[in-house]
Amino acid sequence: MNTTxxxxxxxxxxxxxAIYALLGLALVLxxxxxxxxxxxxxxxxxxxxxxxxxxATGQVPGTAxxxxxxxxxxxxxxxxxxxxxxxxxRILRAFAFNIVLPAIILAxxxxxxxxxxxxxxxxxxxxxxxxxxxxxxxxxxFQPLAHTSVLVLLIASVGCHLALQGxxxxxxxxxxxxxxxxxxxxxxxxPLRFTGQSLAVYGLTxxxxxxxxxxxxxxxxxxxxxxTAVNRLGARLVGIRTTLSGQIAFLLASLIGAISGxxxxxxxxxxxxxxxxxxxxxxxxxxxxxxxxxxxxxxAALIVGSVEAFSSFYASNYKEVIVxxxxxxxxxxxxxxxxxxxxxxx
Amino acid sequence: MNQRTPxxxxxxxxAAIPFIPGVPPFWIVLLNNIGLAALVAMxxxxxxxxxxxxxxxxxxxxxxxxxxxxxxxxxxxxxxWVTLPLSLLVSGIAAVLLGIVxxxxxxxxxxxxxxxxxxxxxYLFSKLEFLGRNDGISGIPPLSIGGFRMxxxxxxxxxxxxxxxxxxxxxxxxxxxxxxxxxxxxxxxxIAGEAFGVQxxxxxxxxxxxxxxxxxxxxxxYAHFQRAANPTPFGAHAGIEYLFIAVVGGAGYVxxxxxxxxxxxxxxxxxxxxxxxxxxxxxxxxxxxFGILLVVLLQLAPTGVWPWLMARxxxxxxxxxxxxxxxxxxRVRAPASSAxxxxxxxxxxxxxxVIAVNDxxxxxxxxxxxxxxxxxxxxxxxxxxxxxxxxxxxxGTISVLGNKVDNAPPQEVVKLGVSRTFQxxxxxxxxxxxxxxxxxAHLRGSSxxxxxxxxxxxxDEAKLLAEAARQIERVGLGDQIDxxxxxxSLGQQRIVEIARALCVDPLLLLxxxxxxxxxxxxxxxxxxxxRQLRDxxxxxxLVEHDMGFVMDLADRIVVLxxxxxxxxxxxxxxxxxxxxxxxYLGAAA
Numbered sequence: 001m002n003t004t005x006x007x008x009x010x011x012x013x014x015x016x017x018a019i020y021a022l023l024g025l026a027l028v029l030x031x032x033x034x035x036x037x038x039x040x041x042x043x044x045x046x047x048x049x050x051x052x053x054x055x056a057t058g059q060v061p062g063t064a065x066x067x068x069x070x071x072x073x074x075x076x077x078x079x080x081x082x083x084x085x086x087x088x089x090r091i092l093r094a095f096a097f098n099i100v101l102p103a104i105i106l107a108x109x110x111x112x113x114x115x116x117x118x119x120x121x122x123x124x125x126x127x128x129x130x131x132x133x134x135x136x137x138x139x140x141x142f143q144p145l146a147h148t149s150v151l152v153l154l155i156a157s158v159g160c161h162l163a164l165q166g167x168x169x170x171x172x173x174x175x176x177x178x179x180x181x182x183x184x185x186x187x188x189x190x191p192l193r194f195t196g197q198s199l200a201v202y203g204l205t206x207x208x209x210x211x212x213x214x215x216x217x218x219x220x221x222x223x224x225x226x227x228t229a230v231n232r233l234g235a236r237l238v239g240i241r242t243t244l245s246g247q248i249a250f251l252l253a254s255l256i257g258a259i260s261g262x263x264x265x266x267x268x269x270x271x272x273x274x275x276x277x278x279x280x281x282x283x284x285x286x287x288x289x290x291x292x293x294x295x296x297x298x299x300a301a302l303i304v305g306s307v308e309a310f311s312s313f314y315a316s317n318y319k320e321v322i323v324x325x326x327x328x329x330x331x332x333x334x335x336x337x338x339x340x341x342x343x344x345x346x
Numbered sequence: 347m348n349q350r351t352p353x354x355x356x357x358x359x360x361a362a363i364p365f366i367p368g369v370p371p372f373w374i375v376l377l378n379n380i381g382l383a384a385l386v387a388m389x390x391x392x393x394x395x396x397x398x399x400x401x402x403x404x405x406x407x408x409x410x411x412x413x414x415x416x417x418x419x420x421x422x423x424x425x426x427w428v429t430l431p432l433s434l435l436v437s438g439i440a441a442v443l444l445g446i447v448x449x450x451x452x453x454x455x456x457x458x459x460x461x462x463x464x465x466x467x468x469y470l471f472s473k474l475e476f477l478g479r480n481d482g483i484s485g486i487p488p489l490s491i492g493g494f495r496m497x498x499x500x501x502x503x504x505x506x507x508x509x510x511x512x513x514x515x516x517x518x519x520x521x522x523x524x525x526x527x528x529x530x531x532x533x534x535x536x537i538a539g540e541a542f543g544v545q546x547x548x549x550x551x552x553x554x555x556x557x558x559x560x561x562x563x564x565x566x567x568y569a570h571f572q573r574a575a576n577p578t579p580f581g582a583h584a585g586i587e588y589l590f591i592a593v594v595g596g597a598g599y600v601x602x603x604x605x606x607x608x609x610x611x612x613x614x615x616x617x618x619x620x621x622x623x624x625x626x627x628x629x630x631x632x633x634x635x636f637g638i639l640l641v642v643l644l645q646l647a648p649t650g651v652w653p654w655l656m657a658r659x660x661x662x663x664x665x666x667x668x669x670x671x672x673x674x675x676x677r678v679r680a681p682a683s684s685a686x687x688x689x690x691x692x693x694x695x696x697x698x699x700v701i702a703v704n705d706x707x708x709x710x711x712x713x714x715x716x717x718x719x720x721x722x723x724x725x726x727x728x729x730x731x732x733x734x735x736x737x738x739x740x741x742g743t744i745s746v747l748g749n750k751v752d753n754a755p756p757q758e759v760v761k762l763g764v765s766r767t768f769q770x771x772x773x774x775x776x777x778x779x780x781x782x783x784x785x786x787a788h789l790r791g792s793s794x795x796x797x798x799x800x801x802x803x804x805x806d807e808a809k810l811l812a813e814a815a816r817q818i819e820r821v822g823l824g825d826q827i828d829x830x831x832x833x834x835s836l837g838q839q840r841i842v843e844i845a846r847a848l849c850v851d852p853l854l855l856l857x858x859x860x861x862x863x864x865x866x867x868x869x870x871x872x873x874x875x876x877r878q879l880r881d882x883x884x885x886x887x888l889v890e891h892d893m894g895f896v897m898d899l900a901d902r903i904v905v906l907x908x909x910x911x912x913x914x915x916x917x918x919x920x921x922x923x924x925x926x927x928x929x930y931l932g933a934a935a
Contacts, residue, residue: 145648152648156640166631284462327462
């Protein structure tokens with residue numbers, strides 16, 4: 001193996017790793033705030049990517065309709081929750097948030113979609129659609145279960161994954177799609193050629209890590225989210241709206257997922273079920289990062305990406321085996337290092 | 347109604363189904379699938395619902411069972427009956443190896459870890475040459491007894507359901523035993539169990555291996571039912587689905603596994619066959635509906651269907667009352683001497699820069715009640731944790747009857763005859779008072795998992811339960827013996843903890859705020875009980891805030907303030923000690 005191949009593999013690994021890092025960050029974020037292990041994170045990726053790819057061909061993706069449908073269900077749940085005090089202002093607020101908002105998004109999509117729509121508009125539309133789906137997903141599936149155990153939340157999360165993946169097949173078909181690149185610029189340093197796409201991947205990943213770190217470390221909202229994660233009841237007693245925290249976490253996670261999807265869909269063909277495996281690799285990074293540390297997760301994601309790139313070169317048959325076994329030595333180290341002193345969790 | 351009657355009725359119904367004229371053969375196939383899924387889910391019930399260890403990787407253990415028999419029967423012509431123990435062994439060994447790595451992980455690491463190696467194993471199955479890669483292995487011989495070959499679903503049906511029923515019986519036997527109580531205590535944290543001698547890591551590994559062996563059995567049956575094995579049914583999605591089944595049925599209940607398997611398998615079948623008619627042939631619609639139904643079901647019944655159903659059943663199963671006349675061998679006691687029973691010399695505990703216990707020295711002699719008092723944060727509970735091995739000391743020595751115990755694990759300390767209660771009650775709320783108290787007698791029994799499964803432990807078990815019942819009677823909770831511990835008032839739960847500690851047959855009883863939450867009369871009864879224990883030869887060290895209670899009861903009092911001992915003496919001396927008054931009431935007093 002020569003240096004050039006190594007550099008190529010490393011570059012490939014870092015590009016993939018940056019995507020895993022984004023997903024890993026989102027997973028850590030959602031788990032830390034809501035205790036949900038977000039298996040459908042992969043679906044946010046495919047929904048974002050494939051909506052973008054369909055918009056690029058001038059079609060209206062089914063996800064826009066899904067957002068409205070989920071909004072209607074969420075409206076029904078909201079009405080049911082406030083059934084004892086049905087005041088017009090509350091009903092109107094729920095109506096505006098759950099029905100008017102996704103309806104506007106759907107109308108915008110119909111109005112703007114076309115073969116000549118600029119890339120930036122398509123990106124904005126895909127992000128809006130997926131963000132709405134993420135918000136309503138929390139409202140419908142997880143908010144009613146917020147008090148239950150991690151296990152129940154996990155199973156519900158798997159249920160959401162199955163449903164969304166099935167919907168993905170309905171919306172996008174079994175054929176894979178590719179989207180147009182964000183920019184055609186390229187930069188050559190020595191033997192390596194950096195496309196504008198991969199530079200965007202690096203840039204956005206770093207920007208997100210810094211932004212999340214600032215958000216959680218230095219803003220009141222970020223601290224409120226962390227407080228919710230540690231103790232829901234305690235957070236409520238000091239006036240933090242835990243439901244809002246959950247919504248914000250899901251909003252951020254779905255946005256991050258959609259952005260990752262839009263970043264990779266010009267590089268590789270995505271299928272309706274690709275998200276699951278991509279999301280799981282984000283998981284590996286998140287677990288290595290211990291589900292708490294953002295920088296550690298990012299570093300772990302780069303390692304996962306690089307290991308994947310190298311093993312696909314040397315032992316492509318065992319690529320997945322190697323990537324998923326990567327976690328075992330880490331788990332061993334963790335189990336040796338930290339004596340379990342957690343108590344009484346249900 | 348007897349405990350066994352429902353099982354016999356269920357077995358009879360299952361045995362009769364294939365003989366009912368007009369039962370479509372397809373139903374039998376479905377029932378076979380239900381049985382296979384129920385076996386895996388039953389392991390998960392024990393692992394996840396009872397033991398609190400969530401695993402997404404069970405499908406991989408099915409794979410070990412299935413591929414072991416597939417390779418051995420097709421490539422080497424080994425008889426399926428010979429491969430049965432080998433399949434179970436391979437699954438078990440795989441579980442030991444993976445379990446050593448994973449079961450020590452706590453909380454959410456465990457399920458995530460199991461997803462990871464579950465997927466890795468799936469890819470390994472689908473890439474290995476000798477396992478036939480993605481195509482798998484076909485042409486596996488059917489099970490046969492003599493010349494009778496189980497070729498069609500209707501015959502292997504019996505093999506599958508006998509396996510399910512026997513496994514259910516063995517699992518229930520296991521849960522209803524000394525080892526079972528240790529397993530059931532796992533979910534509530536390890537400190538309480540370990541204080542009574544339970545080897546928590548070993549118990550976790552045990553359930554992990556048990557669940558894997560059940561999955562391996564299911565895999566072995568699957569291979570001989572399908573007569574082929576390929577990687578798909580052993581992948582991540584299958585692993586997730588088994589966990590579904592357990593949760594939908596009711597994750598803590600053996601029969602919940604069977605019920606859950608029935609619900610999920612039939613639901614999937616109905617969705618697969620009818621949805622295309624309604625929506626016109628759209629593929630994958632069933633996964634959408636299945637996913638949605640699952641979320642809805644969890645929102646309506648987060649604890650599963652089985653407990654929901656049981657709560658509505660008019661028939662209640664009778665509990666056997668233990669025969670309290672059975673004796674349990676008592677601890678061999680050294681002849682009474684004036685030497686200290688518990689000797690603490692310059693014990694020290696630092697958490698980073700905080701000195702929680704600062705070179706504290708005192709002793710407890712035999713037949714003596716010593717009270718440890720002090721304002722909140724004085725280091726009383728930390729001292730208890732140092733004595734019982736929950737925390738390790740930073741310095742100093744602690745010895746019981748001359749044996750140094752500092753930094754021995756809790757399981758060793760309790761063997762010396764030191765038992766305790768906890769400031770924050772640590773009972774298993776969904777176990778009865780009797781079962782909770784019997785955990786205290788853990789070290790006085792010897793039956794292991796295998797003997798419990800085959801009911802060879804009954805003599806041993808009856809003695810343990812008899813002892814537990816005697817201690818419950820002794821503390822005055824005889825009427826509550828069959829109630830769930832979680833349904834008692836907090837004060838009563840503290841008394842249950844005392845009964846559990848008494849089951850150790852201790853020389854020294856450590857009580858952490860035993861009177862908190864008790865009414866006046868109950869406190870007097872508790873004081874009388876403690877005096878009676880002292881007169882019977884036991885020593886008591888207690889932490890308590892109720893000064894009236896302490897002053898009346900204690901022979902000697904040790905006062906801590908900010909981790910340092912500030913006074914020691916008889917109640918009369920302590921009452922007038924200026925340092926103590928200052929610590930409690932401030933300088934001005």
